[in-house]
Amino acid sequence: MKPTRGSERASTKGPKTSRKRGQKGSQDGGPSRKKTQTQQQCQKKRVGNDAARKVKGQEKWTLLPKTSITALESILDLSILSALTMRRKDKDQSQSHLNQMKDRFLASCAQLKVPPRNRKVGGMLQVSRLHQAESKKTAVGRRTLQALEDEVGSVVGALEQIEGRMENLDEETRILRRKLEDEEEGAQEILQLSGRGVLNLPALPPHVTRELPLQERMVKDPDVAARLASVLQSSGEVRDVMAFLELAHKQADLLLNTLGPTNPEDSHTRNIQGGN
Structure with a gap:
């Protein structure tokens, strides 16, 4: 039975007044409340559509394969061993703790649904192998690229040296051309002077050419x-x-x-x- 309320005690009407105030506020802000309600409805529709899309895509999903779980287990074991080697104290406790965490994680992974794997790609083991092969290829590519960069640098240095030699040879050829031009000018001057000297020679006297030699005169x-x-x-x-x-x-x-x-x-x- 409910306890009887005393006659002298004043009754509290707080909730009623609060409701009335809320009603008054809602009546006062009518259009703004409608806008907020429409926005909330639009958001709910969007979320519902996204959820429907996700559900449609997730229908074809399957549980994580055992090969992937074993690959994860091996990776976790290696990481646990590497972590234990760095610790000096309480290795057993830390090992048991890490094993428990590993088991929980693998159990959750076993219940996890994932999209169907591609036959060409395969499981996580094949993916890890492909990753290792690609990493090796990238390392080899980097080495070859570094070697090519070194070769290109040596070739560029040789080309720069050849360009410097060509510039020096061009300068030497210019100097030799100037010298040759000067010598040609000097030779032309000498030829002009010699030609002038030959032309300026005096003519032979006429009696010298007419005089006979002694032998001819003796014979005659x-x-x-x-x-x-x-x-x-x-x-x-x-x-x-x-x-x-x-x-x-x-x-x-x-x-x-x-x-x-x-x-x-x-x-x-x-x-x-x-x-x-």
Whole structure:
């Protein structure tokens, strides 16, 4: 039975007054409340549509395969071992705690629904293997890329050196061209001077070209030859030379006679000379 309320106690009408105030406020703010209600209804419709879409897609989902769970278990075991190696104290407690967490996680994963896997991709083991293969390929690609970058750098350095040499050669060729032009100008000046000198030579006198040589004059005029012979014979110097030659012949004959004949032909020739 409900306890009887005392007659002297004043009754509290708080809830009624609060309702009335709320009603008054709702009556005062009528259009704003309608707007909020329409917005809430639109949001609810959107959420319902999204949920319907998700449900439609999730109908084909299946539980996580055992291969994926075993792969996760192996990964977790390796991570637990790596974590235990870093701890120095309370390894057993931490190991049991981590194993419990692992079991809970695997149990939740076993109840988890996932989209159907693609036959080409396979499970998590195949995905991890593919990931490892791709990581190896990327490492090899990075190495080859680094080698190619080094080769390109060496080639660029060689090209820069060749460009520097070409610039030096161009400068040397310019200098040589200037020297050649200067030498050509000097040679042209020399040729011009030589041409001027040949043109400025004086002409030969006319009597020099008309005068005949001595031999032709002697042939044409025999008296000239006789005069020259008489002059040569009458000169004392010519006589002395003739006397010297005669003495030289005599001395040579005496020397040959004293040595004796070495050859009959020589003796015969000497006798002939003596007879003469």
